[in-house]
Amino acid sequence: MTEEKVGVYICHCGNNIAGTIDVEAVSEWAATLPHVAVARDYRFMCSSLGQELVEQDIKELGLTRVVVAACSPHMHEPTFRKACERAGLNPYLMEMANIREHASWVHQHDKEAATEKAKALISGAVKRALELSPLEPSRVPIQEATLVVGGGIAGITTALEIADAGHPVYLVEREPSIGGHMAQLDKTFPTLDCSSCILTPKMFDTGNHPNITLLSYSEVEEVSGYVGNFTVRVRKKARKVNTDLCTGCGECWSRCPAKVVDTVYEAGLGYRTAIYRPFPQAVPKYPVIDVENCIYFQKGTCKACEKFCPTGAIDFEQEDEILELEVGNIVLATGYDLFDARRIPQYGYGRLANVFTSLEFERMVNAAGPTGGKVVLRDGVTEPQSVAIIHCVGSRDKNYNPYCSATCCMAALKFGHLVKEKTDAEVYSFYIDVRAAFKDYEEFYNRVLEEGVHFVRGRVAEVTDAARQPGEEGKLIVQVEDTLIGKQRRIPVDMVILMAAMEPRADAEEIAHLFGVGCSAAGFFTERHPKLDPIATMSDGIFIAGACQGPKDIPATVGQGAAAAARVLTLISQGEVEIEPVRAIIDEERCSGCRICNNLCPYGAIDYIEDPGVSRVNPALCKGCGTCVAACPSQVITGQHFTFESIMSQIEGLLYDVSNGHETYAEPAPLETA
Amino acid sequence: MPKQDYSELNPLWGDRGPVIVGFLCNWCSYRAADLAGTSRFGYPATLRDIRIMCTGRFDPTFAIKALRDGADGILIMGCHPGQCHYQEGNYKAMRRVALLRRTLAQLGVHPDRIQLAWASAAEGTTFTQTVMRMTETIAKLGPLQWRDTVSDLAPRTPAPEAEEVSHG
Numbered sequence: 086m087t088e089e090k091v092g093v094y095i096c097h098c099g100n101n102i103a104g105t106i107d108v109e110a111v112s113e114w115a116a117t118l119p120h121v122a123v124a125r126d127y128r129f130m131c132s133s134l135g136q137e138l139v140e141q142d143i144k145e146l147g148l149t150r151v152v153v154a155a156c157s158p159h160m161h162e163p164t165f166r167k168a169c170e171r172a173g174l175n176p177y178l179m180e181m182a183n184i185r186e187h188a189s190w191v192h193q194h195d196k197e198a199a200t201e202k203a204k205a206l207i208s209g210a211v212k213r214a215l216e217l218s219p220l221e222p223s224r225v226p227i228q229e230a231t232l233v234v235g236g237g238i239a240g241i242t243t244a245l246e247i248a249d250a251g252h253p254v255y256l257v258e259r260e261p262s263i264g265g266h267m268a269q270l271d272k273t274f275p276t277l278d279c280s281s282c283i284l285t286p287k288m289f290d291t292g293n294h295p296n297i298t299l300l301s302y303s304e305v306e307e308v309s310g311y312v313g314n315f316t317v318r319v320r321k322k323a324r325k326v327n328t329d330l331c332t333g334c335g336e337c338w339s340r341c342p343a344k345v346v347d348t349v350y351e352a353g354l355g356y357r358t359a360i361y362r363p364f365p366q367a368v369p370k371y372p373v374i375d376v377e378n379c380i381y382f383q384k385g386t387c388k389a390c391e392k393f394c395p396t397g398a399i400d401f402e403q404e405d406e407i408l409e410l411e412v413g414n415i416v417l418a419t420g421y422d423l424f425d426a427r428r429i430p431q432y433g434y435g436r437l438a439n440v441f442t443s444l445e446f447e448r449m450v451n452a453a454g455p456t457g458g459k460v461v462l463r464d465g466v467t468e469p470q471s472v473a474i475i476h477c478v479g480s481r482d483k484n485y486n487p488y489c490s491a492t493c494c495m496a497a498l499k500f501g502h503l504v505k506e507k508t509d510a511e512v513y514s515f516y517i518d519v520r521a522a523f524k525d526y527e528e529f530y531n532r533v534l535e536e537g538v539h540f541v542r543g544r545v546a547e548v549t550d551a552a553r554q555p556g557e558e559g560k561l562i563v564q565v566e567d568t569l570i571g572k573q574r575r576i577p578v579d580m581v582i583l584m585a586a587m588e589p590r591a592d593a594e595e596i597a598h599l600f601g602v603g604c605s606a607a608g609f610f611t612e613r614h615p616k617l618d619p620i621a622t623m624s625d626g627i628f629i630a631g632a633c634q635g636p637k638d639i640p641a642t643v644g645q646g647a648a649a650a651a652r653v654l655t656l657i658s659q660g661e662v663e664i665e666p667v668r669a670i671i672d673e674e675r676c677s678g679c680r681i682c683n684n685l686c687p688y689g690a691i692d693y694i695e696d697p698g699v700s701r702v703n704p705a706l707c708k709g710c711g712t713c714v715a716a717c718p719s720q721v722i723t724g725q726h727f728t729f730e731s732i733m734s735q736i737e738g739l740l741y742d743v744s745n746g747h748e749t750y751a752e753p754a755p756l757e758t759a
Numbered sequence: 760m761p762k763q764d765y766s767e768l769n770p771l772w773g774d775r776g777p778v779i780v781g782f783l784c785n786w787c788s789y790r791a792a793d794l795a796g797t798s799r800f801g802y803p804a805t806l807r808d809i810r811i812m813c814t815g816r817f818d819p820t821f822a823i824k825a826l827r828d829g830a831d832g833i834l835i836m837g838c839h840p841g842q843c844h845y846q847e848g849n850y851k852a853m854r855r856v857a858l859l860r861r862t863l864a865q866l867g868v869h870p871d872r873i874q875l876a877w878a879s880a881a882e883g884t885t886f887t888q889t890v891m892r893m894t895e896t897i898a899k900l901g902p903l904q905w906r907d908t909v910s911d912l913a914p915r916t917p918a919p920e921a922e923e924v925s926h927g
Binding site for chain 2: 157158159183185186187188190191192193194195198199201202205206209598601603604605606611623667685687708709710711712714715716724727729732733735736737739740743744
């Protein structure tokens with residue numbers, strides 16, 4: 086082994102590191118470590134001057150290894166790898182010591198201990214760096230097609246942007262039609278645009294785009310592969326309708342005798358038939374048979390739809406279809422679920438007839454909804470004389486969701502306006518804070534204030550029908566502490582609207598697991614960086630858009646959907662992706678052919694080769710987890726970049742101050758073969 | 760968080776404290792540790808961590824090496840069961856750690872010195888609490904002193920029974 090020369094660079098990160106760790110002392114100490122040719126500390130290693138420092142030393146001092154003690158490798162490993170590469174050093178010979186997230190920021194209470202820990206981490210990194218080997222990332226071509234999961238406004242935006250750029254898109258939607266929650270809304274705040282008027286043209290474009298394959302009433306079942314080359318299995322659920330023959334004329338559902346409460350599109354406020362199209366503007370236009378409620382499927386007779394279908398499109402025998410898609414990138418736009426207001430029993434939803442959820446009210450005020458746009462009580466005829474709107478139902482409440490759902494204040498203001506517009510009712514809005522943060526939102530708040538909506542600041546304690554005072558009989562009484570006047574108030578109203586929280590989809594965690602992305606504590610998908618990369622995930626090639634990432638309104642959702650498309654297009658236009666060379670390699674000379682590793686591999690990447698009787702790793706399938714490396718009884722599997730030697734040396738380095746000059750690790754000598 | 764005097768918990772510490780070597784998986788627990796940092800959650804400076812891609816890469820030899828080289832405890836942290844980035848590496852770690860604890864117990868090393876725990880990338884607090892809890896456990900057990908405990912041939916007290924693997 087030629088003499089290795091290590092350069093150690095200790096970042097101050099302004100005061101982030103230097104405020105806790107004595108960086109000068111660490112730098113001086115690091116210079117004394119074996120093989121360390123130079124050790125420097127610098128204010129900001131990630132600045133271009135900091136990077137140039139590294140490059141210059143590589144060139145002038147002939148460094149063969151670089152150790153950067155700074156922030157998390159998840160932050161700046163790519164930065165310093167590139168710097169090394171520019172100076173002609175293989176980027177995999179650079180090692181980072183995380184002395185910010187793992188030392189200075191968490192040991193601010195004990196500067197001395199933080200400094201000692203930083204030394205240990207650097208010592209470990211230097212030892213490890215000495216064992217690293219140069220690696221070359223492999224490059225593989227990228228599949229042009231993209232999978233978009235979820236056909237709400239986020240998924241529609243992403244799909245259209247990518248398709249308009251000329252690339253194929255598969256849009257998978259669980260429901261029979263795309264459109265998502267936005268298709269259910271009546272008006273959008275603050276401009277009071279008709280929601281479906283602005284959405285349906287986009288839905289239509291999506292359904293008819295030559296580059297978009299719309300897979301509605303379908304769900305993703307399995308995902309494998311990696312950025313650029315995912316294989317996705319999609320179950321296309323049986324519609325029981327042959328879409329090649331169906332014209333969407335509507336004869337079938339007008340003849341269907343089964344009436345079902347529509348809990349999805351009409352939010353439980355209206356009915357549909359067993360063969361149904363969720364709403365008139367649905368894309369695609371074809372109906373589906375809801376097998377659970379179809380009289381034929383449940384009782385064996387009926388077939389009214391089949392009898393009256395003019396094109397013979399009804400197919401009771403139709404089976405689910407399984408599709409295998411090859412895609413390069415995936416965008417998750419799975420949206421949100423509405424908080425189940427029954428979980429707050431004191432608000433009476435489900436028990437008191439005239440307590441509605443925000444989504445029910447959206448359907449009610451919608452001209453195409455069950456009441457034809459009339460604001461009426463649950464009896465369907467009586468117009469309310471007074472309406473209470475309760476904010477933060479299930480949001481900003483440590484018993485349910487600690488976060489703010491971001492959209493409900495504005496929706497509540499919109500409801501106040503709509504009730505005023507459609508009825509003569511008095512409107513009371515019970516709020517904690519009114520959050521009207523974005524463009525033209527505050528102005529809308531002022532407008533609604535001027536329209537005479539009463540704002541009462543306080544969290545509602547209870548909604549009850551138990552009258553205590555004259556004037557309360559037959560009313561719903563909202564019990565609240567008005568915190569601005571410091572008094573308990575009982576306000577009798579006819580109707581209560583609960584502004585329910587936006588929650589992660591009930592199965593968000595399963596979806597996250599399926600695609601290998603993370604979920605936050607609340608259950609929303611985790612972005613790569615909360616500030617600088619709210620679109621990518623920790624899994625390369627998988628992006629997120631819309632409310633599945635966190636509560637957001639339509640403009641923010643559309644913005645993120647388009648951003649996800651831009652990220653996908655960047656990858657597509659690069660044509661190929663770089664695959665980290667972190668893979669397992671079996672030394673076939675020394676492999677005993679015991680086959681222990683074969684079954685351990687979660688990806689089936691290890692094959693047993695009969696003829697020489699050894700195992701071999703398929704590099705295209707291996708993901709570099711290293712479980713085979715740890716299991717090999719002969720220690721002949723090398724986990725690139727995380728080799729046995731590199732980790733053993735790192736341990737030695739980490740414990741430099743407590744090992745008491747123990748015998749150090751030496752590789753076991755191979756057997757003498759005569 | 761005040762500076763801890765570990766000799767109060769066990770006089771054998773003298774003026775030093777526990778040294779724990781951590782093996783954190785790249786996808787969940789290493790990021791949980793990053794999040795603890797970003798959130799400025801303080802915890803004792805006892806953990807010296809190594810990033811591995813997956814807890815499935817954890818080779819029990821690493822633990823023996825670290826204990827022999829002066830560590831007082833080993834903390835292996837991965838993704839929650841069912842959430843492994845590599846599908847099932849953490850289950851393999853569970854099996855290996857269980858065997859490791861049993862083996863080391865036979866050598867007189869208290870099994871609590873080896874702990875396996877989970878933290879998702881969003882669980883900075885879980886990570887912090889795990890390190891604090893483990894530090895306290897090790898602090899009470901005292902320094903390992905591998906040479907005296909394991910390496911010498913003098914008769915030693917029988918090892919305590921290995922407990923179930925910690926599920927953090």
